[in-house]
Amino acid sequence: MQKQRDKPVRVFVTGIGIISALGDNVEKNHESLVKSQAGIRNAVHFESYYTAVLPFGEIETSNEELKEILNLKDEPGYTRTCLLAVKAFEEAIADSRLSSSELSSFDTALISASTVGGMCLTDQLYEDANCKSDGSEYLEAYGPGSHTLKLVEKYKINGFTDTINTACSSSANAIMLGARLIKSGRANRAVVGGVDALAKYTVNGFNALKILSKNPCKPFDENRDGLNLGEAAAYLVLESEELVGDKKIYAEILGYGNSNDAHHPSAMSEDAVGAIRSMKDAIESAGISPDQINYINAHGTGTPNNDSVELTGITEIFKNVPPFSSTKSYTGHTLGAAGAVEAILSILSINNSEIYPSLHIETAMKDFEDLPVTSYQSEAQVNYVLSNSFGFGGNCTSLVLGKVL
Incomplete structure (x- = not known):
């Protein structure tokens, strides 16, 4: 039964976990950001024709190493997507000191996100789907929600669960849904985030759109020529104020906005109507004014369309x-994981009073006066961060994360 709230409910982040091209935990990701050291390089584990000609934000840990670390060597059906999800999930719940009984409680929700899911095994999927195999161990693992089901099974989660696929805004929407469940009394706790692994399915698709760069991407540079695909998993533990106790509080989920410009399957409206709406709604729902935002973690893919549209929206607001x-200039575009990855990197910015620059900027965008941050900043005042995640089909989501003052 839904609980009746006597006063507005505050939603705090009490645990974070991440694995990306910057490292296999939060600490290593932070170290790379401070050093302005990108994880975009030649891929070693991902097998594709394009690994010889394109850079990727590939995680250095192999599947075999992940299975060893996670004690899953004898467990069937774990794709790379599932393995990455378990790695980040375990770090987040350990960081929040969640017990097995708390995870299994009916008031604990799990909302995850993915665009690729088990289709990271593109070749195996082809073999299985066309009856060219005897049926592999991955027959039940190809859907976007298969990693969520693995988490449900492994950690005996009984509460509300869901898997979101709204392209590149997927895990930002997972965070938004988790916060809304808590604020509305439908849950007291939610583990939220997302995961995507590199896959031929997506690499070939993005290459067909001609938006993959042959060089490390340079978001908000006049001569930007595309994005780099990456892989990652990131999860946050959200808890209502009444549950926090003496836990460390990383940040508060203050506001969120979601819109859809319905302009084009793979491009945003040039007048930025969707981006403007999502940013405005996020700031208004946070109860602050635009001039209180100290830093924007931009969607910033490095494609001509996205960066121009996003900056149009920002300058309007x-x-x-x-x-x-x-921060995609560090990790690459991690698709369904991007919103959660960038929420965690925004939290690192808040907690360490730091701003991490866009890398590889050489030439300012000619139609805009404002430049991105191009050098690491320490001792910065970062009380409120706006984090943008804009997906294919015009699904735009913005989050406002705040320091608990």
């Missing part, structure tokens, strides 16, 4: 544009 940058 902010009279004085706050510092902004794109």
Whole structure:
């Protein structure tokens, strides 16, 4: 039964976990950001024709190493997507000190996200789907929600569960849904995030759109020529104020906005109507004004369309544009994981009073006066962060994360 709330419910982040091209835990990701050291390089584990000609944000840990670390060597049906999800999930719940009984409680929700899911095994999927195999161990693992089911089974989760696929805004929407469940009394706790692994399915698709760069991407540079695909998993533990106790609080989920410009399957409306709406709604629902935002973790893919549209929206909302940058220049575009990855990197910015720059900027965008941050900033005042995640089909989501003052 839904609980009746006597006063507005605050939603706090009490645990975070991440594995990306920057490292296999939160600490290593932070170290790479401070050093302005990107994880975009030649892929070693991902097998594709394009690994010889394109850079990727590949995680250095192999599937075999992940199975060893996670004690899953004898467990069938774990794709790379599932393995990455378990790795980040375990770090997040350990960080929040969640017990097995708390995870299994009916008031604990799990909302995850993925665009590729088990289709990271593109060749095996082809063999199985066309009856060219005897049926592999992955027959039940190809759907976007298969990793969520693995988490449900492994950790005996009984509460509300869901898997979201809204393209590149997927895990931002998972965070938004988790916060809304808590605020509405439908849950007291939610583990939220997302995962995507590199896959021929997506690499070939993005290559067909001609938006993959042959060089490390450079979001918000005049001569940007595309994105780099990456892989990652990231999860956050959200808890209502009444559950927090003496736990460390990383940040508060203050606001969120979601919109859809319905402009084009793979491009945003040039007048930025969707981006503007999602950012405005996020700031208004946070109960703050635009001039209180200290930093924007931009969607910033490095494609001509995205960066121009996003900056159009930002300059429409902010009279004085706050510092902004794109951490995709470190991790690559991690698709369904991107919103959660960038929420965690935003939290690192808040907790360490740091702003991480956009990398590889050489030439300012000619139609805009505002430049992204291009060098690491320490001792920065970062009380409120706006984190943008804009997906194919025009699904735009913005989050406002705040320091607990």
